[in-house]
Amino acid sequence: MIPKADRLQQVQEYYFSRKLREVRQLAAEGHPVINMGIGSPDLAPSAQVLQTLKEAVEDAGAHQYQSYQGLPELRRTIADFYDQKFEVALDPETEVLPLMGSKEGIMHISMAFLNPGDRALIPNPGYPTYESVTRLVGAEPLIYNLTEEQGWFPDLEALEAQGLDGVKLMWVSYPHMPTGATADASQFKELIAFARRNHILVVNDNPYSFVLTHRPLSILATPEARGHVLELNSLSKTFNMAGWRVGMLLGEAQLLKAVLQVKSNMDSGMFYGIQKGAVAALKSGQSWFEHLDATYRRRRAGVFQIADRLGCSYDHKAVGMFVWARLPEGSPDSETYIDQLLHEKHLFVAPGTVFGSQGAGYIRFSLCVKDGDIKEALKRLEPVRRPAAMIKNPEG
Ligand SMILES: Cc1ncc(COP(=O)(O)O)c(C=O)c1O
Numbered sequence: 001m002i003p004k005a006d007r008l009q010q011v012q013e014y015y016f017s018r019k020l021r022e023v024r025q026l027a028a029e030g031h032p033v034i035n036m037g038i039g040s041p042d043l044a045p046s047a048q049v050l051q052t053l054k055e056a057v058e059d060a061g062a063h064q065y066q067s068y069q070g071l072p073e074l075r076r077t078i079a080d081f082y083d084q085k086f087e088v089a090l091d092p093e094t095e096v097l098p099l100m101g102s103k104e105g106i107m108h109i110s111m112a113f114l115n116p117g118d119r120a121l122i123p124n125p126g127y128p129t130y131e132s133v134t135r136l137v138g139a140e141p142l143i144y145n146l147t148e149e150q151g152w153f154p155d156l157e158a159l160e161a162q163g164l165d166g167v168k169l170m171w172v173s174y175p176h177m178p179t180g181a182t183a184d185a186s187q188f189k190e191l192i193a194f195a196r197r198n199h200i201l202v203v204n205d206n207p208y209s210f211v212l213t214h215r216p217l218s219i220l221a222t223p224e225a226r227g228h229v230l231e232l233n234s235l236s237k238t239f240n241m242a243g244w245r246v247g248m249l250l251g252e253a254q255l256l257k258a259v260l261q262v263k264s265n266m267d268s269g270m271f272y273g274i275q276k277g278a279v280a281a282l283k284s285g286q287s288w289f290e291h292l293d294a295t296y297r298r299r300r301a302g303v304f305q306i307a308d309r310l311g312c313s314y315d316h317k318a319v320g321m322f323v324w325a326r327l328p329e330g331s332p333d334s335e336t337y338i339d340q341l342l343h344e345k346h347l348f349v350a351p352g353t354v355f356g357s358q359g360a361g362y363i364r365f366s367l368c369v370k371d372g373d374i375k376e377a378l379k380r381l382e383p384v385r386r387p388a389a390m391i392k393n394p395e396g
Contacts, residue, residue, distance in 0.1 A: 010132075011132040034348065045281060053277040056277065071279075101245040102207050103247070118166055120139055123356075125355035127177055128354065148326070171203055173206070178350075185217065196224065208321060220251065227254075326361060349363050
């Protein structure tokens with residue numbers, strides 16, 4: 001047996017990779033499992049995007065290696081998109097880097113800025129990849145706790161008081177996954193002031209900026225952001241293109257240059273057709289965003305009813321692709337709770353603890369579930385009505 005690299009001692013198989021095997025097994029045994037666990041958009045990209053991809057495969061040069069930095073047209077379109085949607089002006093030549101999904105950006109950024117032994121601030125609860133990638137590059141995660149009472153925003157004073165020796169990077173993600181909490185312009189300003197005082201690079205991972213948000217916000221719109229901030233964004237959720245793997249990194253030229261140094265040694269450009277499709281998606285008109293909003297709003301109303309039926313509480317104003325719900329008092333721990341739901345009602349929901357210990361006592365519903373399945377889930381949770389005769393004469 002060839003021994004694995006030491007770095008693999010630091011990470012485990014992703015929770016969903018493990019759990020979905022169990023879910024598939026139940027389905028294979030004939031149980032009608034409704035998957036409300038993962039945030040993989042089930043809706044299609046726009047017809048325009050699909051048509052553009054089809055036509056692009058016939059273009060001259062479509063099947064050759066592409067530029068490490070993406071097509072100039074894609075970078076220009078991303079810059080225009082950021083200008084129109086977030087009022088952030090970016091130089092498409094130097095301040096925009098297309099990625100194959102924002103997830104790969106987490107690895108590239110970590111490789112570009114973290115030395116073994118450096119520390120990175122990681123939110124709890126948060127997207128598990130920040131911590132695993134930090135460990136894979138030999139750096140040390142410094143977990144910061146988020147709480148419902150503080151609106152899932154970090155207590156920056158407490159972090160400074162605790163000491164930030166060796167901290168080089170801070171991961172934030174607003175709108176926040178899994179809680180759906182948002183940060184406003186003044187909170188972004190606080191984060192940037194914190195980063196500047198402590199010489200930390202803040203990265204806002206922003207893939208949910210268009211899901212049920214009233215107004216999309218970018219941390220880069222804060223005037224003081226230059227030099228200390230990067231933002232990741234993605235087409236996965238905004239345009240139902242998760243499998244296409246298109247993301248983007250935005251920020252100051254010198255920072256992006258370092259990331260490109262890593263990336264250009266790891267891949268050889270993104271498929272031309274995908275880039276052309278991405279351009280078409282980014283040019284989508286207002287009706288696309290309205291359609292997305294209406295769909296998730298309707299689904300969320302159904303999921304709120306499911307949460308009500310389970311006796312959970314939640315924030316009506318939270319945004320994003322999930323409903324983060326607090327379990328009723330006296331419930332078992334969230335992993336036991338979701339196992340009971342899975343085995344008794346055949347509903348798969350993510351336990352809050354997948355996202356860190358601060359997720360204890362919470363569960364996360366995905367909105368990537370068809371209306372019919374939401375209805376069916378509600379039906380499975382209907383209170384059991386005893387026959388009238390039994391109620392009249394319980395002993396009989
Ligand atoms: C917070 C967060 N960041 C990044 C990603 C990865 O997105 P992408 O598909 O762009 O790699 C996800 C996906 O679920 C996510 O929830």
